[in-house]
Amino acid sequence: MPTLESLARRRPTSLEVIHQLLSSLVARYRGEEVLTAVRQIPAREANFRPLPSWVTSALAEAYRAKGIARLYSHQAKSIELVRGGANIVVVTPTASGKTLCYNLPVLNAIMEDSDSRALYLFPTKALAQDQLAELQDIGKRLSDSFAVFTYDGDTPNDARKAIRERGNIVLTNPDMLHTGILPHHTKWMRLFEKLRFIVLDEVHIYRGVFGSHLANVLRRLKRVARFYGSDPQFICSTATIANPGELASQLIEKPVEVVDEDGAPAGEKLFVFYNPPLVNRNLGIRRSYINQATRVAKELLAQNLQTIVFVNSRLHTEVLLTYLQQANLPKPGKPDPICGYRGGYLPGERREIERGLRDGRILGVVATNALELGIDIGCLDACVMAGYPGSIASTWQRAGRAGRRSGSSCAVFVASSAPLDQFIVRHPEYFFGRSPEQAHIQPDNLEILVNHLKCAAFELPISPDERFGSVDLAELCEQLGEVGFLDQSGGNWHWIDEAYPADAISLRSVTSDNVVIIDSSGKDNGKPEVIGEVDFSSALTTVHPKAIYIHQGQQYHVEQLDFDKRKAYVKPVKVDYFTDAIRYTEVRVLDIAEEQRIQGPAVRAQGDVLVRSQVVGFKKIKFFTNENVGSGRLELAENEMHTTAFWLTLGHSLLLDLPFSLSQRQNGIFGLLYVLGSMATLLMMCDRRDLGTAIGERPPGAASEIDWEEFATSPPKITQAKEFFEPNLYIYDAYPGGIGFSEPLYRVSNMLLNSTRELIGSCPCEIGCPSCVGPTQEASEGTKEVTFEILTRLTREARLVATRTAETE
């Protein structure tokens, strides 16, 4: 860890301020490890290359007029590769001029042939708007010799025809491509006939379900392009992840060249990890990270440093905003210097805030991830992150919001007491080293694939020798024919159904089944009002009858869940407890794809499983004290899905060898599952909801021998009553068919176990806390110790090396 003195060589303004701030923090909490990392990232010189001679003179002139006469090395490399016909993925941090990597080849192609077309896909509408402004600016300098439009749900109907006919560059999003463009491809004939490029921006967003869907949408797009005789080239860009090439080539199913050098200049940056001090060592409770982040932000703002504060929820945006606005009252006659920015603000408001940030009128902004992606807000001085953004890639993107182009800046990460936050803040080397995060997709997830196959058949008849990736379609078409969606005629499979299949498929989840939440009290206008929705799979745990559903800080009591109509009726209430559903989950192994004996002795494996789950009851838990103040039984439908899982089987001898009591051992197993689940989400860049965990007994057939209901309502009893002989610890994909986490988890299982052990080993709590092995009660003492011991046995070799582990292959 660098000492503070070592930073003192150069002291630009913001560094100086942060330096003072750091000293005061160190002084206040001496003895506690509050600042776990202070890294100075030195300024970097630009690496220039000349503009290649093949760039048309008009375009070169237009860029020169914008002040771009030379290219950064990565830009030059990218455009040369594209010129040579390659599909590329550009991996660069924020503000390194990656848009030029795709705009220049596209515009050059249009200059050479004014009929050339390109399709840009952005994960959000806001990003498309931002790019539109950029392209229009160049367009003006080229005397409007090309047409660029956005095409999304907001595009007025009368403008659509012109866009389809004339747009050289169409900026859209995957959802619109899926429901609006591909099913109507004949109207887009002009575009598809001359489609030269497809630009995929921010591809690291396309992971998990969304990515698996997008890969299939792209399969359809390529089919339609082929129908019109074009074979477009792909240009992708991504934030830093461990496997950019793999992800991009999985998405587009073509070989991809990776450009990952960075020739852009960067200003000096100070990166600080701040762990709020402990207030209760036993329970692992720390000072509120929201308050701590507010303090840091206040001091930065007090020095007149333009600051962005990132929080992870809309609610916290408002909380932090209130604190900061109180501390920075507007000057008479001037607008508020501190603003909020999150989903739910109107587009006009957002544009106003973006402009205010660029021209310096706004000093501070409290934002959610809405401001994380490429939207241009100029260069700020400082960034404070309240809570871990969920992935290293996001963290760097957020930090990149400060000091985009030049000058010095600082980024402060304030950790919450969640396990991931605690792991990251205590293992800075994990963060600052090469990114271990992998983005994975499973385009061949059968549920997703079949849905897109239906759309594909709607778009163009499917010939029997067609394939989606490596999947033969003939057999699936046969099946779809049997249930009456398709009909084989003249050799090809034709869509014969009235429904418009794309409408029924949402790209952002596996099935578009949603449960609508209706406030039946009619407090606003006397009419029942829809206040939100939850996806089908989580409906059972969040809006079961008698649950307390919390929406925008307001509690609602669920009166009725109408499962068939997909509606939940709620009424606002004010109570001092929340509910936690008790779910019974049973996993049965269907097919073992890979299996290997590991240290321990234990076994690691991955394959297909059947997960059956049922919500059998719920607990009422009091706010703040987390006391259990009651419970209830529920009789809800059972949910069954085929999916993929990674699992560990702990050998019987391993458990017998442990110098602990039976109940302690059982607690240790549950603690291990909890912490493995947390760590897996970190490695897989996914949400906690994307992975499910469960314990079962080996042999697989008799997975559930324990009385689950009893276990769920009173955990301590079961630990005395039953003993696992050889437990299986499952981490499964929480989507039917699996979305590609299991195999990568199997591959990195050594890393998973080692990181998990480090997490527990470095947690300062005594008997286990929510930051490591999960919340513990008096009866479950020893959990942390046992968990650590099991992990030690599983990673015996690694203990000897005692350093960070390398990924296993």
Added chain:
Amino acid sequence: MSMRYVSLERVRGLKAFQRSALSRSQGSAGACQGCLSSGTGELPARMRALRNQPDRLAEILGATRKRNQYGDYLSLRCWCAQPARYLPDIAALRLLMAQAPDEIGNPDHWLFLDTETTGLAGGSGTYAFLVGVGWWEGGGLEIEQFFMRECSEERALLLALRERILERPVLITFNGKSFDWPLLETRYRMSRKISVPTPRVHLDFLHPARTLWRLRLGSVRLSELESHVLGWDRGCDVLTDLIPRIYFDFIRGGPPERLIPVFHHNQMDLRGLAALSTRILSLLSNAENLGQDGMELFGVSRICEKQGEHTRARHLYEKSIASFLPRETDRAARRSLARLAKRQGDFDLACELWREAAGNSRQGYEAYEQLAIYYEHKARDTEEARHIVRQALDELGRANQMGDITPAAYREIKARFDYRIQRLERKSRRPLLDLMAPQASRARPTAHDQAARQAGQSAEQIRRRIDGTLTNSSVDEQWPQA
């Protein structure tokens, strides 16, 4: 590696293979109608076997199997004496389409067209499985229907249809502009072989029919129009919503007999369309004598007004008001008549109509407003204008107290009149500017009184800026120069 996911047992469990609740309920509705077999999703193996009798449909329909370079399709021809051939009046046609070329007047160039499709959503997966065309022949209507027995016959069908369209380039449809024709264009593009046969003119009778009869009938579905306007009775017609399912059942090997009503339905649509076009065009050329009631007259006058035939429109509005009209239509007719009178400078009539119409209704307040505009800007009688605006505000206040007006409408209308009264009050306090403006602008623009004109213009500008008409000018406030 990915192939291991494809196991038949698991495929069947997928949600993607289940039909949505919506299509299930449609299926059961179909069963109630007795038009469909109860099974919707599953296809009994027995039905597939029947597929080996492709000629059976041709047999029972009396259709012929035809063949061209792209393969086979079915063609069914018939001739009907009703409706009889009609020679349209080019003037009437130009009321519907101002820039129509001359050949539109020749009925031998006309081709009536109607399609039956596999869905209403559109998009590239919707097929037009039955396309009917009709043309005048032998004093009556000759109908030809093209049918594809399976999807692979589509190209042959499209090629045959293309020839018909090229023979008769004036396309006549009902809602064809937004439905049938774009769908056929999509089909031609999907074929990748056959270019789209672009008709010379495309006349869609949906919009004139809507103008003429929507007020009376509420809906302007072709079958409604037939029974109420033409006095026809289709008898037991197949429900439009069921047509796709009937075709799908046939494709899956169902009995071909069920398609007979679909062919019949398509023929009836074509005959209805031909008869309707005759009815509409004869009304347009001679509404004075043929109009059955005031409503039709009112419709024709609206069409005339839209095409700029103001004199005829005015005459017809007057005629329609003179005959019996329901209250709402009567109001609308009077409002239009007042608009035309104003446009033609007949303010006596316009004022009379506005005074009659003034009252507590949206049109009533509009009439008050028109009157106020007239007195303020045209008659330059500020006092009267103020009087009228006050009347309107009184009326509004009463209606609000009695609860005869919705709060939102009250607020909106009140704001408009409040604004107007404020302006009028201001105006009455500065008569000089008002006097200067008209005098100056009336002055003859010679070189000598350049200065006077400029003064007048600036006075006018000041006045208008105060009035707010400079920035806020609406069509209603622009007056024809006498």
